[in-house]
Amino acid sequence: MIELTTSLAEATSEVVRRVQRSLVVLHNGHHGIGAGIIWGNQRSDSSLILTNYHVIAHGRRLRAELEDGTEFPARLLAQAPEFDLALLEIDKGDLPAALIADSHILRVGELVLAIGHPWGQRSAVTAGLVSGLSTAQTRDPNKSIEIIRSDVNLAPGNSGGPLVNANGAVVGINTMILGGDQGIAVPSHVASAFVEEALKGN
16 A cells, blocks of 8 residues: 555656646746746747736736746737637747647546646645536627636636646646636637647738
């Protein structure tokens, strides 16, 4: 039993470590910070970062801080306020992109982890269970968006960071807290579609 527990702890630690390598700190030019995740389609001379729209909406001189502490100016490539998503690019290539899961197969009761920078605490991890898969109204009364609800503890600084499954694959982008005890995330299949459409436009 001790060996099994130790193996599970080591496996979980390695999953978290792998995700943290793809996590960035986003500075918006004010006092606040948010999180971002290095997304696929990496190039030799640049990398893509996905985050929340509200993290960068009013920012000036956006900067992305990598795990090793180096910082790079970030350019806004695309934004979708109705989904609270934004795609950024930095002039630094060959970075470790996050593993992306298909959130269509996510199930209520599944274990998930949120990784971000709550209250400025870098790369902090919280865990919980998926409590619901539903939709929410956007600013357009004729449109709605799919969302993931979980009891993962989120705080300011988690915004834009990944919600990952037990394998460390991104299933959502954390976006807000509802009712004080519910974390809301945009499903990864919605985020992937946004990135794909953004790259077509660029």
